[in-house]
Amino acid sequence: MEKFTSFIKASWEEITQHVTWPGFKELQSNTTLVLVGSLIFAFVVGVMDLVFENALKLFYQSF
Numbered sequence: 001m002e003k004f005t006s007f008i009k010a011s012w013e014e015i016t017q018h019v020t021w022p023g024f025k026e027l028q029s030n031t032t033l034v035l036v037g038s039l040i041f042a043f044v045v046g047v048m049d050l051v052f053e054n055a056l057k058l059f060y061q062s063f
Helices: 002-018 023-063
Strands: none
Touching: none
């Protein structure tokens, strides 16, 4: 149990004393970047899904 409490104390000290937290503006810009990147990725995957779906329909209809 002593190791666990020592770990918790060291972790708390690390978080409160040594970690540099980003500012609100930086968090906003990073959040916007992740959101835009996710939307672009979703759009690309959606287009690929649509293309493969139509290609497979055409392939299966040819038999």
